[in-house]
Structure formats: structure tokens, C-alpha cells
Amino acid sequence: MRYLPKSPADRQAMLQAIGARSMDDLFASIPAEYRLGRDLKVPRQMAESEILDWFRERSRENGDGYATFLGAGAYHHYRPVIIDSLISRGEFLTAYTPYQAEVSQGTLQSIFEFQSMICELTGMEVANASMYDGSTAATEAVLMASRVTGRHGAVVARSVHPEYREVLATYAHHQNLPVALVPFIESGRIELKALEKAVSAETAAVLLQSPNFFGTIEDIAAIAEIAHQKGALLVVSIAEAVSLGIVEPPREADIIALEAQSFGVPLGFGGPYCGVIATREKYVRQMPGRLVGQTTDSNGKRGFVLTLATREQHIRREKATSNICTNQALVALMANIFMTIYGRVGLRELAKQNLAKTAYAVQQFGKHANLLFPGSPRFNEFVVQTSEDPYAINSRILGHKIVGGLPLKKFYPELGNASLWCCTELTTRSTIDTAAGLVADSERSQKGMPEEESVPNGVEVAR
Amino acid sequence: MKHITRKATRHVSQNEGLIFEKSSPGKAGWKLPPLDVPEVDTQALLGSSERKDLGHMPEVSEIEIIRHFTRLSTWNYAIDLGMYPLGSCTMKYNPRVNEVVSRLDGLANGHPYQPERASQGALRIIKTLSDCLLEITGMDAITLQPAAGAHGELTGLLMVRAYHHSKGGPRKKILIPDSAHGTNPATAATVGYAVENLKSNAQGMVELSALEEQMNEDVAALMLTNPNTLGVFEQEIHKIADVLHAKGGLLYMDGANMNALVGKVRPGDFGADVMHLNLHKTFSTPHGGGGPGSGPVAVKQALEPFLPKPVVITKPDGTLAFEYHRPESVGRVRAFYGNFGMFIRALAYILANGPDGLLQTTEDAVLNANYVRKGLEGIYDLPYLTPSMHEVVFSDKLQAKRGVKTMDLAKRLIDYGFHPYTTAFPLIVPGALMIEPTESESKEELDLFIEAMRSIAEEVEEDPQIALTAPHSTRVSRLDETTAARKPVLRWKPGNQ
Numbered sequence: 007m008r009y010l011p012k013s014p015a016d017r018q019a020m021l022q023a024i025g026a027r028s029m030d031d032l033f034a035s036i037p038a039e040y041r042l043g044r045d046l047k048v049p050r051q052m053a054e055s056e057i058l059d060w061f062r063e064r065s066r067e068n069g070d071g072y073a074t075f076l077g078a079g080a081y082h083h084y085r086p087v088i089i090d091s092l093i094s095r096g097e098f099l100t101a102y103t104p105y106q107a108e109v110s111q112g113t114l115q116s117i118f119e120f121q122s123m124i125c126e127l128t129g130m131e132v133a134n135a136s137m138y139d140g141s142t143a144a145t146e147a148v149l150m151a152s153r154v155t156g157r158h159g160a161v162v163a164r165s166v167h168p169e170y171r172e173v174l175a176t177y178a179h180h181q182n183l184p185v186a187l188v189p190f191i192e193s194g195r196i197e198l199k200a201l202e203k204a205v206s207a208e209t210a211a212v213l214l215q216s217p218n219f220f221g222t223i224e225d226i227a228a229i230a231e232i233a234h235q236k237g238a239l240l241v242v243s244i245a246e247a248v249s250l251g252i253v254e255p256p257r258e259a260d261i262i263a264l265e266a267q268s269f270g271v272p273l274g275f276g277g278p279y280c281g282v283i284a285t286r287e288k289y290v291r292q293m294p295g296r297l298v299g300q301t302t303d304s305n306g307k308r309g310f311v312l313t314l315a316t317r318e319q320h321i322r323r324e325k326a327t328s329n330i331c332t333n334q335a336l337v338a339l340m341a342n343i344f345m346t347i348y349g350r351v352g353l354r355e356l357a358k359q360n361l362a363k364t365a366y367a368v369q370q371f372g373k374h375a376n377l378l379f380p381g382s383p384r385f386n387e388f389v390v391q392t393s394e395d396p397y398a399i400n401s402r403i404l405g406h407k408i409v410g411g412l413p414l415k416k417f418y419p420e421l422g423n424a425s426l427w428c429c430t431e432l433t434t435r436s437t438i439d440t441a442a443g444l445v446a447d448s449e450r451s452q453k454g455m456p457e458e459e460s461v462p463n464g465v466e467v468a469r
Numbered sequence: 470m471k472h473i474t475r476k477a478t479r480h481v482s483q484n485e486g487l488i489f490e491k492s493s494p495g496k497a498g499w500k501l502p503p504l505d506v507p508e509v510d511t512q513a514l515l516g517s518s519e520r521k522d523l524g525h526m527p528e529v530s531e532i533e534i535i536r537h538f539t540r541l542s543t544w545n546y547a548i549d550l551g552m553y554p555l556g557s558c559t560m561k562y563n564p565r566v567n568e569v570v571s572r573l574d575g576l577a578n579g580h581p582y583q584p585e586r587a588s589q590g591a592l593r594i595i596k597t598l599s600d601c602l603l604e605i606t607g608m609d610a611i612t613l614q615p616a617a618g619a620h621g622e623l624t625g626l627l628m629v630r631a632y633h634h635s636k637g638g639p640r641k642k643i644l645i646p647d648s649a650h651g652t653n654p655a656t657a658a659t660v661g662y663a664v665e666n667l668k669s670n671a672q673g674m675v676e677l678s679a680l681e682e683q684m685n686e687d688v689a690a691l692m693l694t695n696p697n698t699l700g701v702f703e704q705e706i707h708k709i710a711d712v713l714h715a716k717g718g719l720l721y722m723d724g725a726n727m728n729a730l731v732g733k734v735r736p737g738d739f740g741a742d743v744m745h746l747n748l749h750k751t752f753s754t755p756h757g758g759g760g761p762g763s764g765p766v767a768v769k770q771a772l773e774p775f776l777p778k779p780v781v782i783t784k785p786d787g788t789l790a791f792e793y794h795r796p797e798s799v800g801r802v803r804a805f806y807g808n809f810g811m812f813i814r815a816l817a818y819i820l821a822n823g824p825d826g827l828l829q830t831t832e833d834a835v836l837n838a839n840y841v842r843k844g845l846e847g848i849y850d851l852p853y854l855t856p857s858m859h860e861v862v863f864s865d866k867l868q869a870k871r872g873v874k875t876m877d878l879a880k881r882l883i884d885y886g887f888h889p890y891t892t893a894f895p896l897i898v899p900g901a902l903m904i905e906p907t908e909s910e911s912k913e914e915l916d917l918f919i920e921a922m923r924s925i926a927e928e929v930e931e932d933p934q935i936a937l938t939a940p941h942s943t944r945v946s947r948l949d950e951t952t953a954a955r956k957p958v959l960r961w962k963p964g965n966q
Contacts, residue, residue: 339757349528
């Protein structure tokens with residue numbers, strides 16, 4: 007086996023040194039009746055070239071080379087090549103959690119920079135070193151709010167990612183934390199009157215997402231006022247991190263639960279991603295997850311350490327703020343490098359391109375289909391309602407090697423034939439025109455109108 | 470002499486500042502293509518939601534970014550540099566083909582919501598890995614959704630709870646040995662259980678009579694790591710399972726130490742009802758400075774209905790699909806399907822090994838731990854003489870007489886070119902030195918390690934100060950953790966130095 011650095015003679019010499027006659031001696035403590043007396047039934051040992059071939063085949067079966075209009079919590083942005091160059095360095099890739107600070111300064115300093123940039127972008131005072139993903143970050147943020155306020159109850163917008171809400175429901179069920187849902191109105195925003203009714207003196211947290219699941223940007227100030235009036239904390243989930251380049255962060259929030267996947271993390275069929283919790287300094291001791299702090303060494307030189315560990319499971323055991331141990335460090339490093347590359351100016355320009363592509367797509371789709379949630383600002387997602395079943399339309403779009411928007415029936419049956427579309431800087435005008443054209447064809451045929459030449463050939467470049 | 474070159478400071482790479490300190494307006498490491506759609510008026514689109522300013526985000530060029538992170542990287546120890554004997558962490562070689570296959574376009578760019586017919590490759594990877602892990606564990610059903618070991622524990626206990634609930638009552642308590650990892654009690658609390666401590670016996674194992682005494686109809690499960698955190702196989706494991714099952718309880722196995730068992734013995738065969746695996750330990754996915762991990766949970770048939778949703782099923786036409794209609798499911802523990810990128814790497818590892826490679830890996834891991842044990846016996850105190858599997862736990866009892874504690878020994882080990890072992894854990898060994906070499910170390914590397922540890926023990930006798938002030942070879946010396954916690958500085962601010 008090519009990963010094992012021993013010759014048969016080495017093994018023999020080592021057994022001899024130990025005083026064992028055979029390898030079996032070393033396993034004598036396992037009662038014989040439970041030992042597996044046969045080979046494992048797993049595929050035979052493969053050569054590297056065979057492994058590559060096997061996975062290449064799987065890659066081809068997985069929509070390789072398709073353009074996509076899917077977003078909904080997982081966004082297709084460009085990943086600068088130096089992200090992978092840098093995270094592939096063995097010193098980052100093959101290091102453990104930086105408990106031994108003197109030989110982990112690289113990881114520690116980079117996490118400190120990550121925490122600092124997340125604070126800059128979210129407008130919060132402290133950020134942790136990462137959570138598993140946006141869904142668990144949002145959930146842990148609500149649990150944290152419950153510890154801070156000493157209250158048990160969460161009020162959650164229905165426009166929060168449905169799968170995030172499912173995760174919260176799973177955790178809340180065993181934490182004595184009833185969850186009340188608040189509907190959205192025609193503008194796509196949360197219904198403020200219903201929110202006002204739902205929030206009580208028992209409410210620990212109001213959880214919303216902005217831009218929300220439909221891409222709509224919420225009126226944070228108005229929501230914060232309602233939450234704070236009753237002494238509840240406002241938790242804002244942000245699933246599309248690139249929005250922070252051009253959308254004002256929810257500064258009135260008490261806790262922000264971010265999914266940083268958009269910052270240079272591959273779609274990867276849903277993971278690994280990178281959740282983060284950011285909050286105000288006064289709540290830091292109730293925060294879950296690792297934190298890196300600045301300090302000095304015995305010669306007065308600046309250095310970094312994991313700190314405030316008394317919140318964590320390895321010290322506090324059943325009284326810890328969370329059971330989280332391993333987090334998403336290498337993915338946080340991807341996000342860190344991405345934020346460093348785009349920086350103060352680039353992130354805004356990048357977000358602006360997302361905005362422009364989406365505005366163009368909204369205009370094109372809106373010519374023939376019904377666009378839901380008009381009137382409020384949005385970032386890079388929009389909801390299109392068609393006459394025909396969106397699965398049928400998507401099926402035709404897929405023929406052009408394009409994956410259409412996400413049909414919403416499964417999550418929001420009341421929206422009928424609606425689907426959620428997303429454009430990023432990687433969505434080309436011709437892809438938008440093709441998809442919008444096929445949606446238009448569908449509308450026309452459903453309404454009995456003649457078909458037009460709807461898919462343009464040329465691409466006009468606007469400057 | 471006129472031409473002496475004086476080196477005023479250490480090399481610049483040793484003094485890399487924070488990225489913010491390199492930033493200045495107008496530098497850029499990015500370039501966007503021209504827009505192929507009309508420009509937009511951001512004010513008109515966003516109104517008061519428009520952000521005007523990105524604060525103190527850095528502005529730096531590409532070469533500066535490359536140098537910055539490359540310099541930082543050189544301040545880390547890594548498996549690629551040498552032995553990383555952290556007990557219970559299984560720091561083994563991270564094969565590079567795993568990194569290549571996980572970056573193939575169709576896999577890296579696959580969207581979790583793309584249509585199932587365009588996701589057959591990803592589903593096939595999930596299915597194949599699931600089948601392999603079920604065969605390795607001897608269990609009946611599995612979920613790959615949990616994102617790490619502790620997340621797997623949570624998922625497993627949620628299923629335990631749902632199981633008992635379906636039998637009439639969710640029960641109140643989880644039994645946890647005093648040798649357990651801190652995530653076990655923390656997880657039990659998260660799922661709403663009371664934690665009851667189970668004392669280990671003189672061999673470091675579960676005392677059957679104590680278990681019998683503490684076991685009753687209030688106990689939902691025992692969370693047991695096997696081999697336990699002393700690296701000792703619980704020889705009476707099946708009797709333990711019998712005691713639990715007789716009172717309707719379940720055996721939860723923490724699979725953190727599965728590297729000692731693969732191909733030799735299967736938890737499903739010795740009575741485990743539910744267990745998690747750590748793909749970032751046993752199955753070689755890189756630890757990445759603290760994640761991402763992946764914590765699949767495997768269960769016996771009786772717990773299958775409670776698996777998180779969705780699960781992967783094979784349709785009559787042979788294609789694969791996600792099944793969401795699971796009325797008894799505990800629900801979701803994470804959005805989408807888990808850390809898929811880690812599934813790819815773990816499967817590539819299994820394929821590279823095959824049945825023979827996996828078995829040899831287990832044997833080598835146990836051989837290495839026993840070789841280290843033999844090499845250090847008598848030099849360091851061995852509190853439990855029970856046979857070791859994949860790791861061995863010494864204590865600092867002998868060196869503590871000279872005022873040198875396990876952490877000091879660990880810091881001195883850095884000067885010898887090794888990463889420290891796990892210190893002060895498990896809690897049942899005061900001043901523990903927990904050493905897990907894994908199968909990835911050659912005899913030569915182990916000999917160097919043993920030599921280093923012996924040399925440190927001699928130094929302690931000659932001059933304890935050497936260890937007490939170690940490390941002496943690193944860029945920074947021991948850091949002031951007390952001030953870091955008392956006056957936390959958790960972010961850079963302009964003007965901070």
C-alpha cells in the first residue's frame with residue numbers, strides 16, 4: 007500500500023522490539039468471537055490513475071459544463087486561482103487545530119485577520135473562527151440569544167431559507183424553544199404587523215434573513231425596533247455574502263449568522279461551506295465556536311492564541327456554549343483569501359456586477375412572465391411565476407446545458423408555479439437571453455400566442 | 470575588515486505583519502471582465518439599503534497576498550513536515566489524489582439543487598461511500614449529513630431520543646465514562662439529556678458492575694469510545710452492550726478511534742447500536758488547521774426510520790435519488806447534504822487502499838503505538854498497563870518531581886522538530902501525554918521521536934529550565950494566554966499594533 011512507509015523487514019524488526027511474535031498478538035485484547043475473519047467487501051485497491059478515471063466519470067455524470075441559475079443558499083461565483091494555490095500548501099492543509107500556538111502562528115494569524123474582516127463587513131464587533139455552515143450558524147445564533155436573554159422562544163420569518171428553518175426546528179425541539187413563524191407580504195418582506203404580534207416578553211430572538219430566501223432586502227431598522235422594544239435580540243442570517251459589498255449590513259442586529267460560501271468556496275454539491283457568527287462585544291462569552299485573540303510572547307513580540315476557551319466543550323463539557331469542536335478552518339481560509347483579494351474596492355465592484363446582471367435578467371424575464379415581490383430592493387435573486395410547471399420549462403432549458411431556477415412548490419406551495427432564479431457575475435447575457443426566451447416561449451404557448459424568434463444570436467456588449 | 474555584511478534583523482519572512490498593515494488605497498489583487506449587460510444605478514435599485522463604504526477592508530496586490538499567506542504558512546507545523554502524534558486526533562497522511570479528484574469541475578461546481586438526473590455522479594459517490602462505511606462498521610444504515618464528529622454525536626443522540634420516544638418515553642440520562650472526550654457531555658446536554666458520569670476501573674475500562682448499578686430505565690444510552698481514550702479496547706464490550714440492551718438502553722459508539730479497528734473488528738458485530746465516524750481522522754481527509762471535518766452516523770436497523778432527511782435511495786430504474794418523505798426522521802441537522810467534498814476524499818482513500826490496504830493500515834497504526842510505548846516505557850510513567858491499540862497514554866509523574874509538567878515536555882518536543890502529543894487528556898490521567906503516531910510514520914521517524922522523548926527526559930534531570938522555558942526554536946516563544954483571555958483583542962482596528 008503506497009501510503010504506508012514500512013517494508014516487511016521494518017515490521018518484523020518492530021514486532022521483535024515490542025516482543026510480539028506476530029501482528030495478531032497486538033490485537034489479542036479484542037475477543038476472538040468479534041474479530042472479522044474475512045476481507046472487507048470494499049472495492050479492490052486501485053492505482054492512482056484508476057481513481058482519477060473513476061471520479062472523472064462521476065464528474066461527467068454531474069452536470070459538468072452546465073451554466074446555472076441556481077442560488078438559494080449556494081452561489082456560483084468566480085474563485086481566483088491563488089485561493090487553491092495557497093490553501094494547498096501542506097502547512098495549511100495538513101495542520102491540526104492551532105492549540106499549540108508556537109507552531110501554529112500561520113493559522114492563528116490568518117484566523118485573526120478573518121475575524122477582523124468579517125467584523126469590518128458585517129459592522130459587528132467580534133466574529134468567531136467559523137461554524138459548520140449558514141444553517142447551523144443561524145441555529146446556534148438563536149440558541150446563543152436564548153442564553154443571553156434567559157428567554158425561551160424564537161420568532162422566525164418564513165422568508166428564511168427553508169432548510170435553515172428545518173435545522174433550527176431540529177435543535178429547538180430539544181431545547182424547549184418554541185418557534186413561531188411570521189409570513190411575508192407581497193413585497194417579499196416580512197409582515198411587520200404579524201411580527202409585532204408574534205414577539206412577546208418570552209421571545210429570545212427574532213430571526214430573519216437579508217437578502218431573504220427570495221432575494222429581497224429586508225427593512226432591518228423597522229424589524230430591529232420591534233424586536234428590541236420587547237427585549238428580544240435580532241439575529242440576521244446572511245446567506246449571500248457577496249451582498250455585503252453593496253448592501254448595507256444589518257448594523258441594528260445583535261447577532262449576524264453568515265454563510266461565507268460565496269467568498270471563494272466551491273459549490274461542491276452543498277459543502278463544505280463556512281458559517282460564521284458575529285456579534286457585539288458584550289455577548290462574546292455566550293458565543294459558540296473558537297476565537298483567536300492577540301497577545302504577546304515572553305519577549306513582548308506580537309502573537310496569537312485560541313482564547314476564551316472556557317466557553318468550549320473541552321473545558322466546560324456539558325456546560326459549554328456549544329458542542330462544536332472541529333469547525334471549517336480551511337474553508338474560512340479560502341474566504342479569508344477571497345476577501346483579501348477583492349478588498350475594499352473589489353468587493354463593491356463585484357457586488358455591483360451581480361446587481362447589474364440580475365437587473366438585466368429581471369427585465370428580460372419580466373417581459374413575458376410574472377415577477378413576484380416587486381417594489382422592494384433585491385440583490386441577485388428574483389422569483390418568476392410562470393403559467394406552466396417550472397419543472398417542465400427547466401427540462402427544456404436543461405437541453406441547452408443550462409440549469410434553470412429552483413421551483414418553489416416544495417417549500418412554498420402557495421406560490422404555485424414560482425421559481426427562484428439567481429444571477430452572479432458569472433451569468434452571461436446570452437445565457438440570460440436563452441433562458442428568458444424559453445420562459446417567454448412557454449408563456450406564449452400557454453396563453454395560445456404565436457411563437458417568436460426569441461433567442462437572439464448575437465451578444466451585444468454594453469459598456 | 471571593510472566589507473562585513475551585517476544582518477540587522479531576522480529575515481523579513483519572520484516578521485510578516487497583518488494584511489491590514491500592507492494595505493494602501495489604489496492597490497488591487499482583482500480584475501473583473503467588462504459587463505455584458507447595461508450598467509445600473511445602484512442608488513435607484515437599492516435606495517437606503519445601499520452600502521457606501523467597506524470600512525478598512527484591505528487593498529493589496531496579488532504578489533503581496535501570495536507572500537503574505539506563504540510566509541504565514543511557514544509558521545505552522547504540518548503532517549507534511551513530520552510526525553504529528555496528537556492522541557485521539559489521528560493525524561495521518563492526507564493523500565494528494567484526494568485533493569485532485571475533489572476539484573474536478575463537475576464535482577466542485579455541482580449545485581446542491583441541480584436536477585437529480587444531472588446529479589447522478591454526486592449521488593453515486595454518496596452511495597458508494599455509504600456502502601463502504603456500512604461494510605467497515607457492520608451497521609445497517611447511514612447518514613453523511615453531519616459536518617463534524619461532534620455534529621455526528623448530536624445526530625446520533627437525536628436518533629436515540631427519537632427511538633426511545635417511539636417506544637413510549639424519551640428517557641432522561643446519558644451515561645458517559647470519565648475518560649470521554651468533552652464533546653460527549655456537551656452533545657448530550659444539547660439534546661436535552663442529563664449527563665451521568667461512569668467511573669473507569671483500575672485498567673482504565675468500564676467496570677461492568679458499576680454499569681449494572683447505574684443502568685436503569687431512565688438511561689437512554691451509554692456513549693462509549695472504543696478503543697477508549699487510553700487507547701485500550703473495552704474487552705467486555707459485548708457484555709456492556711448486553712447490560713444496556715437488557716434495560717432497553719442503547720450503545721452509542723464514538724468512532725473517533727476507529728483507526729484501530731478498520732478491517733479487524735466491526736462495531737456492529739460487538740453490539741453498537743449507533744456510532745459516528747470522523748472522516749477527517751480515520752479516512753484521511755485533511756484537518757486543514759481545524760476543519761472541515763465530516764461525521765457520518767451509522768445505525769442498526771431499529772434506528773433507520775429516524776435518520777436525518779433526505780436519504781439516498783436507488784430507484785427501480787437503477788438511478789439514484791434523494792428521499793424526503795421520512796415521517797419519523799429527526800429532521801435536518803444541516804442545509805443540503807453534508808460536507809460532500811470530504812465524502813469524495815474519504816472514498817478516494819478507501820479506493821486507494823482496498824480491503825488489504827485498510828487492514829494493513831490498522832495493523833501499522835497499532836504496531837506504531839506499541840513501538841513507541843516500548844521505546845518510552847520506564848522513561849515516562851505508564852499509569853495503565855493494559856495493552857495499547859492505536860495510541861498510548863503516559864503521565865508526567867516522573868518529570869513532575871522536577872517541576873516539569875506535560876505541557877513543558879510538549880513544548881520542548883517542538884525544539885526537536887515534532888508537533889506535541891495531546892496534553893492533559895484524558896482527564897483520568899493527571900498530567901497525561903497522549904501519543905497517537907498513526908500508520909503514516911516510518912520506523913526511522915518513530916526512532917527519532919523516541920530518541921527525542923528520551924533526550925527530553927534526560928534534560929529534565931539535568932536542567933529542568935530547558936523544558937520549562939521551551940520552545941527555544943520557534944518564531945514566538947510561549948504566549949501570554951492569561952492576558953489574551955482577560956483583555957480579549959479579537960480583531961484588528963486601525964491604530965492597533
